[in-house]
Amino acid sequence: MNSYKRQIAMLLLATLAVVSIFATYLFSSYQARKDLRQSGERQLQMIALDLEAVLERHETLPYTLSYLPQVAQVLAHPESQDGIRALNLDLQAIQQQAKIAAIYLMDAQGNTIAASNWDQPQSYIGQNFSFRPYFQDVMQRRSGAGHFYAIGNTTNIPGYFISQPVFASPGLRGSSEPIGVLAVKISLHEFEKAWRSSEDPIALSDRHGVVFLSNREVWQYRSLRPLDAEVQRDIQATLQYSGKTIHAISALSKKEQNGYGEYLTRPIGRLGWQLMLFPDEAKVNTAGLESAAIVLLLLVVLATIAAAWDQRQQRLQERLAAQQALQQAAAQLEQRIAQRTRDLTQANADWEAQFCKLQQAEQVLRSTQNEMVQTGKLAMLGQMAAGITHELNQPLTAIRAFADNADVYLQRGKLEQVSANLHHISSASERMGIIIAQLKGFARKSSEQLQAVNVTQSVHAAIALLQNDLHRLGLQLELHLPESLLVLGDNIRLEQVIVNLLRNAMDAVEQQPRIWIEIRVSEQVGQVWIQISDSGAGLPDAVIAHLFEPFFTTKPSGQGLGLGLAISSSIVQAMNGTLQAENRSAGGACFTVRLPLLNAAS
Incomplete structure (x- = not known):
């Protein structure tokens, strides 16, 4: 009977162990999936913020450049080689300063007449881009600015294009037809390089679901789903991807599809882009299995402890020795903690001392800088001394002359002339006061x-x-x-x-x-x-x-x-x-x- 009850108890414990292991696996998998999604959302948000910042940073650049007088002048006089040459140099300098791929100017027919890469083998000058949506949208007044992402028709290098209309005069903006289009090209290649450090696949797709930027090179210029014929024709007409036929990622081999599955997404930009992160689901199963293994190990330990309960008396001495070793380790740990606390306290004191020295150095630097400014002003006053002396000598000489005249007139009883001379003396004194007030104001410390x-x-x-x-x-x-x-x-x-x-x-x-x-x-x-x-x-x-x-x-x-x-x-x-x-x-x-x-x- 006791043997039967013991078997039942062992069966129940075994069942409880299996349920515990399975429940641990499910809970750990759920928590790992939740953590993975939260981590992915944070990573996706940071990438999205960086990408949005780059796109928006140059949003106003073509608008500002379209107001340059030389832009309208070149469109009005395309035969002026001097004007085009000067504009090419200006666009090149701005492009290098702004750290973008290219800036170029097209006439109303889409012909490029000036570009920042005028001196490059793959220069845009002479190329016609009237087939590009960013040109058509601006010239047909469908939007204030044009936006487009495509592989360069001339350079075969992909980039993000922003365009603005150019008018004969800035005052005619919105009330007349454009005479040309000014566009900038921004490279997003740096993002692709940065994404390669991520273990999880990252992709950026257009409004049709075509991936054009990813840390999985084999996914580029493939769609998330099969595209219908009309979308394929639209992509081919604009040469958005250099005439490539877009196939779905699902057409790739299983090895090439590695990582493709459920994804997190965020909208990006003005063209209906989607930024996607594909979390590695294998991490979820790994986390569940690891937690289940830990629980299994704990159960094995508990079972071992239970089996060793019968030998409790024989192992008492060993346990007492283990307790002593544990106490010794605890004492050593307390000593280490105390030593570490002392080290941290000393480090904090040293840091405070360094901070005080830095504050004192900053005060000395600020005082030195102010004294240098004041010394510069006094040196400048010294350089102006001759002029200042002349400015003061004139009214002083006048005061002396008018005073002598007033004395003579006073002796003769001509009070009206005396009053006039005193008025001149007052005016000359006022002029001296103004000069001296200016010098005092200039010389005083700020x-x-x-x-x-x-x-x-x-x-x-x-x-x-x-x-x-x-x-x-x-x-x-x-x-x-x-x-x-x-x-x-x-x-x-x-x-x-x-x-x-x-x-x-x-x-x-x-x-x-x-x-x-x-x-x-x-x-x-x-x-x-x-x-x-x-x-x-x-x-x-x-x-x-x-x-x-x-x-x-x-x-x-x-x-x-x-x-x-x-x-x-x-x-x-x-x-x-x-x-x-x-x-x-x-x-x-x-x-x-x-x-x-x-x-x-x-």
Whole structure:
């Protein structure tokens, strides 16, 4: 009877073990599938964000380029080889800066007349792309911008195309027919290279389900499902995939289909694309089997413990020895934890000390930079000392003369003439006060607090400081200043930058036949540009490369330390702007300060 009950109990335990193992397999498989999908969703989201960012980053580029005057001029005068050559160089420079595959301009018939790859063996110039949807959509006004992905008809290199119409005049946009189309081509090859590091298949398909980008090369230019004849004709008509006949992935061998099955998907872009990730289902079965094996192992261990229960007394000493070993290991572990805690505490203290040193170094650097700016201003005032002395001597001489005259008239009892001379003395004193106030404002240290600065007022203030030197040179100063453009910065430091650039320009034109300087302030795509051009000899290429380096100067010894432009560049960068120099095509140099435009309404 006891043997029968024992057999029943063992059968029930065995059944319970099998059920436990199977339930563990199901639960682990479910959890693994859930984790796999969540991980896949996260990976897919990151890939989608990167891909969307690249597509949208260049969305406005063709629209902006279509407004360039030379684009409409080349379309209006396609016979002008000089115009086409200049536009080719501009498009090439923009393409290299934007890091895209190509930029090209087509006339109303689809003939390419200018391209960034004009000097390449596979240049687009002379090619006709009127059959492409991105050309037809724009010319037929079906959409404001054209979008298309295809294998290049000329280069055989795939890419994403964005196009915009070009009008005879920007003001006619939307009210007249386009005279041409400007398109850019963006390569997505870098994504394909990055995807190859993923174990799971990744694919990007078009609205017809044709995979055109994937880390499984054999899947490319194959469809997720068989395509009907009309879709095949549509693809063939646009030469989207270089005339390839699109077959379904299911037509591949089982080995080539490896990984193809259920997938996660996210919509991408404006053309109905789908980004797909094919999670490896084998990982789900592996996770279930591993968990089941662990449970089986635990059950075996429990069974072994149960079988060894009868030998409990004989193994007591061994268990006591094992407990002692465990206690020793625990003690060693506590010692290691304590040592590790001490190490972490010391590391944290060292980090805090390093952080304090970094803060102190930053404060010293900031103080040094401010002192350098202040030193530059004082050095500049020293250079203007002769002019300032002349400006103050004139009203002083006038005051002395009018005072002598007033004394004579007072002795003669001519009070009306005395009053007139006193009025002249007051005017001369007021003029001296204005000059001294400008110098004090320019020389005082900046508060380092950013505020709204009127660029036009800063330009006028800088000109006032250099007024005597401008008259001495007999300089022709040409101003193009709007009423008010605001930037966020420091008016004193901005005046310092403008004074420094003006003095450099005055030095450059002093020995020239034509002594001319132009100051132009304008708004350019959310920025304020301050351009100071001169009629000097220009800047050698070797000088431009080092122009903004500290202590670099082209002036003779004793006439400059080479800090003016370095300080000016530092000031402009602190206001989130840039300072650049270039030579004018008509001769002379042009320095351009670019600062973010401050919205007055905000």
